[in-house]
Each structure stands twice: as structure tokens, then as C-alpha cells.
Amino acid sequence: MRIIIEYESSWRNSFLDGSNNENLPKNGRNFIGSMTALKTDGNYKSQKVTKNTVMGILNRLIGDQRKLYQARNEPNYYFKEIEATLNESDIKDTAVLDQEMIFLRNVSGSTDQNAFTGMIKANDSAFKSIYSSDLWGVLWMSLNEVIDFILNESSQVNEVENLDPIIVCDQIEVLSSEKPIDAVEHIQDVLDFLQVKFPDINYLTAKKQLPLVSLYTSALYLQIERLAMKYDLSNILTKSGGLSGISKRGFTKKDFMKRYTTGEQKLIWGNPYLLKQKKKGEGEIVSILTKASGQLEINLNISKEQARDLENKIENAGVSSFYLGKKGLAYVTDIR
Structure with missing residues (x-):
């Protein structure tokens, strides 16, 4: 038996971790399509038509809308024998692939890591008190000065004028953009001191x-x-006795500015699905959404009686169109 399916604009990327062919975790599958999550190795997930894809389609065509793993767990699973004889070589996917920039809509209420709303509280006591210059002036020390400051309690801080949240925020961002340094000589001495002082910090x-x-x-x-x-x-x-948005390891701009602005944290309404990577010998590689259009041919090694029964079930279900993978439009054009 041969089933031919035409499809258009089938998305060939996954935005969730885990697998659609397994039981859902207690809190569901995690979204990994954000700009931040995509930077983690393995989170840009390309997909293709597999045996699982085909079995999902066949179940959908006979009207079963459950997840594939749910259907397979049934003792009277209709495709149990058919699936056992289906090989990858029986599946022929003829596709034309296109790259397309899309914007993923976010409705989860996540907040922007680097943005804030409302008016800035420039006169907050953190920046206008008698000790403010001594506190924040640490951020304007040279590397040698900050090393001496950490190891020597009597070390003095140079005075800094005109402090406000934006000036401090910009300085921490400058420091955050610097490359990590090797733990050698005096740096190792400082690290040893900090590990004793703050043993819970890696x-x-x-x-x-x-x-x-x-x-x-x-x-x-x-x-x-x-x-x-x-x-x-x-x-x-x-x-807890700390500085909002500043930990002993680093800095989160949104949490820092939340304390020094009149507005709430800025919501993220979505992001482009885009991953930029620099690879040696290749330069910058830009990965975006892949869309596929083409024809899928499914060849089933079954008897005539099984073929007639399956065809009747497909006709009775009356499924006119469906997704192939994610999004797009797919429909059966021929059953032989």
C-alpha cells in the first residue's frame, strides 16, 4: 500500500526540549527557542521526517488525535503489526528547504534581561549618601587596585562623582563584557581569599x-x-543583605534597575528565531527557521485486506488537512 502526501511550509525546527514521543514531564517541556536559550549547545534543534513522524501521521489520518506514545501504549494499538514491518527505507521524503526569519510570540510573561520601565530614581540614597562614593568607587578601580583592595582591608577607594543607577549600571556592563582571566599569580591569591570568604560561590x-x-x-x-x-x-x-541585581559572581540588569525605577520589569513579547555562531574556518554562521515543501511517500508492506481496512478508516475519518511535524499544511493526494 502506498500513501502519497503533499505538504507545504512544514517547520523543521523544535522549540521544546525533550521528545514528543515520551511522557510529558510533570511541569511540561521547556521552551528553548528564546535568544538566550539558543546559545546553549543543542538547543537549536533541526528536525526531519522519521518513522515516528510517519506513525503520527497515520494515526492522525484514522482520527486518533492522541500523542503517538499514548496510542502505542494501548493494548489494541491499530498499527502495532504495521509499525513492526515499516522501515526507514519505506519512507521517501522529497522536500525543498527554505530558510525564513520568524518571530516567536511569547505569552509566558517572561521579562527582558536588559531593559526596564518607568522613571529612574537618580536620587536614591544608594547613590547620594556619604558612603556612596566609597561603595560604588570599587567598580572604577584598575585590576591591580581591586586586587590590593580585596587583600588589604586598609586599602582606600578613589572618589567617584555624579553617581546614579545608569552610570553604575553602564560600568558593570563594561566589566561584564571583559574576557575571563587566568587564575595565575596574584589572581590566584585573590581567588583563594574569596573562596574562603564566600565558600558557596563557584x-x-x-x-x-x-x-x-x-x-x-x-x-x-x-x-x-x-x-x-x-x-x-x-x-x-x-x-538578604545584598545588592539588588548584583551577586558575588555577576550582574542582572533587570533586577538592578527594578529597584531604582518607578515601573515594573519590562515584559518580553517574543523574539526572532535566530542563532549566530562563530566557527573556526567558517566565520559567522547564522541559523534560522527551516521550512520544507514537497511530497512524502509512505510504502506499507501489508496485505490487501489490511490495506482495504486502513483505507476505509482513513476515508471514514475524513481528515482533510493536517500538520506534518509542526505548522504548515499537509494532505493526502493519493492512496494506492
Whole structure:
């Protein structure tokens, strides 16, 4: 038996982790199509027509709208014998592939990591108090100065004028953009000191390097301890005793600016499905959504009686069109 299916604009990428052919996790499958998630290896997932795809189509054509794994678990699963004889060689997918930029709509209520709303509280006490210059001035130290500051409690901080949330935010972003440094000589001494001081913090990257921003943000927390011996800092710290949006390892702009603006965090309404990667010898590789249009031919090695029964079930179900994979339009053009 041969079933021929024409299809158009079938999406050939997956935006969720896990597999559609397994039981759903308790909290569902995670969305991995965001700009941030796509940077993680393996989250840009290309798909093609497989045996599972075909079995899903056949179940859909006879009116079974359950997930494939659910149908397979039934003791009277209609395609049990047919599936056992179906091979990948029995499936012929003739497709024309196109690349297309799409915008994925986000309705989950996620917030933008690098944006904020409302007016800026430039006169917040964190930036206009007698100790503000001593606190934030740590961020403007040179590398040698911050090393000395961390290891030497008597080290002084140079005065910084005209502080406000944007100026501080911009400086931390500059530090965050710097490349990690090797833990050698004095850097190793500082790292050893910080690991004893903050034992719950894992400072090193997978390449055993220290992000420069972690050096400065940890220095901020050391300065908080030192200044707290002379000043009351309770009105600028969070309930846990930290700085909003700043950890000992780094910085989150949206959380930092939320404390110093009058508005709520800015919602994300979607993002382009786009991954940029730099590969040695190839330069920058841009990956976007793949769409396929073409013909799918399914050859089933079954008896005439089975073929007639399957054809009757398909005709009785009356499925006019369906998705092949994700999105697009697919329909049966011939059954032989």
C-alpha cells in the first residue's frame, strides 16, 4: 500500500526540549527557542521526517488525535503489526528547504534581561549618601587596585562623582563584557581569599578562568562589610543583605534597575528565531527557521485486506488537512 502526501511550509525546527514521543514531564517541556536559550549547545534543534513522524501521521489520518506514545501504549494499538514491518527505507521524503526569519510570540510573561520601565530614581540614597562614593568607587578601580583592595582591608577607594543607577549600571556592563582571566599569580591569591570568604560561590568558568566582573562584584560585597562597621546600610540592601541585581559572581540588569525605577520589569513579547555562531574556518554562521515543501511517500508492506481496512478508516475519518511535524499544511493526494 502506498500513501502519497503533499505538504507545504512544514517547520523543521523544535522549540521544546525533550521528545514528543515520551511522557510529558510533570511541569511540561521547556521552551528553548528564546535568544538566550539558543546559545546553549543543542538547543537549536533541526528536525526531519522519521518513522515516528510517519506513525503520527497515520494515526492522525484514522482520527486518533492522541500523542503517538499514548496510542502505542494501548493494548489494541491499530498499527502495532504495521509499525513492526515499516522501515526507514519505506519512507521517501522529497522536500525543498527554505530558510525564513520568524518571530516567536511569547505569552509566558517572561521579562527582558536588559531593559526596564518607568522613571529612574537618580536620587536614591544608594547613590547620594556619604558612603556612596566609597561603595560604588570599587567598580572604577584598575585590576591591580581591586586586587590590593580585596587583600588589604586598609586599602582606600578613589572618589567617584555624579553617581546614579545608569552610570553604575553602564560600568558593570563594561566589566561584564571583559574576557575571563587566568587564575595565575596574584589572581590566584585573590581567588583563594574569596573562596574562603564566600565558600558557596563557584567563581571559575568551565575553562578554569575567572570572569573579571566577579572580581569586582565580590569586592563590592567586601566593601559593604567594611562600610557597615561605620554606616547603616540597611536602606540600600535587600532583605538578604545584598545588592539588588548584583551577586558575588555577576550582574542582572533587570533586577538592578527594578529597584531604582518607578515601573515594573519590562515584559518580553517574543523574539526572532535566530542563532549566530562563530566557527573556526567558517566565520559567522547564522541559523534560522527551516521550512520544507514537497511530497512524502509512505510504502506499507501489508496485505490487501489490511490495506482495504486502513483505507476505509482513513476515508471514514475524513481528515482533510493536517500538520506534518509542526505548522504548515499537509494532505493526502493519493492512496494506492
